[in-house]
Amino acid sequence: MKLDVTRMMAGAEDLLEKTDNPRHRAILQNYRRHAMLEVSGRFDEIFHPNMTVPDPEYWVYRPEGRIILSGMDEVVKHFYSEMARTASTVMILENETIAVNDFGFNSEYMSHSFVPGHVARARGFDVDDLDAMYIHNHWVIMTWIYSDDCRLIGEHVHGAPGGTIRYCPPEEVVTQEEARIRLAPLIGDPPPRYDRFGKILAEAAPAA
Numbered sequence: 295m296k297l298d299v300t301r302m303m304a305g306a307e308d309l310l311e312k313t314d315n316p317r318h319r320a321i322l323q324n325y326r327r328h329a330m331l332e333v334s335g336r337f338d339e340i341f342h343p344n345m346t347v348p349d350p351e352y353w354v355y356r357p358e359g360r361i362i363l364s365g366m367d368e369v370v371k372h373f374y375s376e377m378a379r380t381a382s383t384v385m386i387l388e389n390e391t392i393a394v395n396d397f398g399f400n401s402e403y404m405s406h407s408f409v410p411g412h413v414a415r416a417r418g419f420d421v422d423d424l425d426a427m428y429i430h431n432h433w434v435i436m437t438w439i440y441s442d443d444c445r446l447i448g449e450h451v452h453g454a455p456g457g458t459i460r461y462c463p464p465e466e467v468v469t470q471e472e473a474r475i476r477l478a479p480l481i482g483d484p485p486p487r488y489d490r491f492g493k494i495l496a497e498a499a500p501a502a
Contacts, residue, residue, distance in 0.1 A: 296466045297386045297406055299473045300480060303329055305390025305403065316492030318394045320444040323485060325399065328446065330481050334474040335383050337374040341366065342484045347441055351448035357455050384408040384468050398440040398447075405434045405453070408468055419459040427467045432457025443495075444488040 306326045313319050324345055331339050340346060352363040352373055363369045377383045390403035409417070411424035421428060437450040487495040 297388075297468060299333065299384070299386055299468050300476055302333065302386045305387065305392050305401070309392050309394065313394065317396060317444060317488075317490070318492070320485075320488045320492040321394055321398060321438075321440050322392070324440070324444060324446060325438060327481055327485065329387070330477045332374075332377075333384055333386075333470075334477050334481070335378065335470045336474070336481075337370070337378070339484070340374075341370075344445065344485050344487050346446045350446060353448070353450040355450070355452040380410070380413045381470075382407060382409045382413050383470050384473050386468065398438045401434075401436045401438075403434055404431060406431055408462065414459055417459075418456070421459065421461075423461075427462045427464075428459050429462045429466075430457055430459050442490040444490075444492055 303326045306322050306329075310319060310322050310326075313322065328340055328345065331337070341350075349365045350369050351365070352369050354361045354363065354373070361372075363372050385405050385407040387403045388406060390401055392399055392401045407430040409428055409430050411421045411426050411428060414421045414428045414430060415424060417430060419428075419430075433454040435452040435454075439447045439450075441447050489495055
């Protein structure tokens with residue numbers, strides 16, 4: 295069965311329906327937009343000045359240890375550019391549990407990542423076809439930290455080692471182009487600027 299990419303942020307959307315705190319809502323809306331832009335391959339828009347601070351810091355936990363990426367250049371070069379290079383941008387979140395507070399949020403979810411065979415092999419799986427597409431299923435725990443004006447400061451991402459892998463027949467593959475088309479109506483325009491309480495200071499200009 296083909297996974298529905300438009301439901302990838304169901305956890306954040308469900309929590310938004312129950313959340314009244316303006317700052318918490320601004321954080322959740324930022325996260326929802328960021329994640330859909332990422333899966334769509336629209337990386338530049340993640341760094342809109344109303345979404346992310348100028349010098350973000352990402353902590354990525356891997357079996358070999360923690361990798362810290364400091365500043366825009368390192369984050370783009372070693373995180374987003376690597377995702378694009380390996381054609382592994384599309385992931386669908388399932389069964390996400392989120393706890394949001396003034397600092398940001400914590401999240402746990404099952405990640406269904408669409409990856410080519412050579413990426414699956416690099417992740418330690420014995421696959422038959424390096425050119426075929428596979429779905430890597432594994433749990434992820436994240437902490438995202440936000441500034442006083444509700445912009446992303448950084449991510450701490452812990453991906454559980456191992457997980458499961460299965461061959462994905464062509465009719466079940468969600469490509470980046472498909473994700474981009476289907477998510478575009480849900481992403482909308484860049485967010486406004488906020489103060490520390492989540493009050494809107496100014497509307498952002500619409501995307502070009």
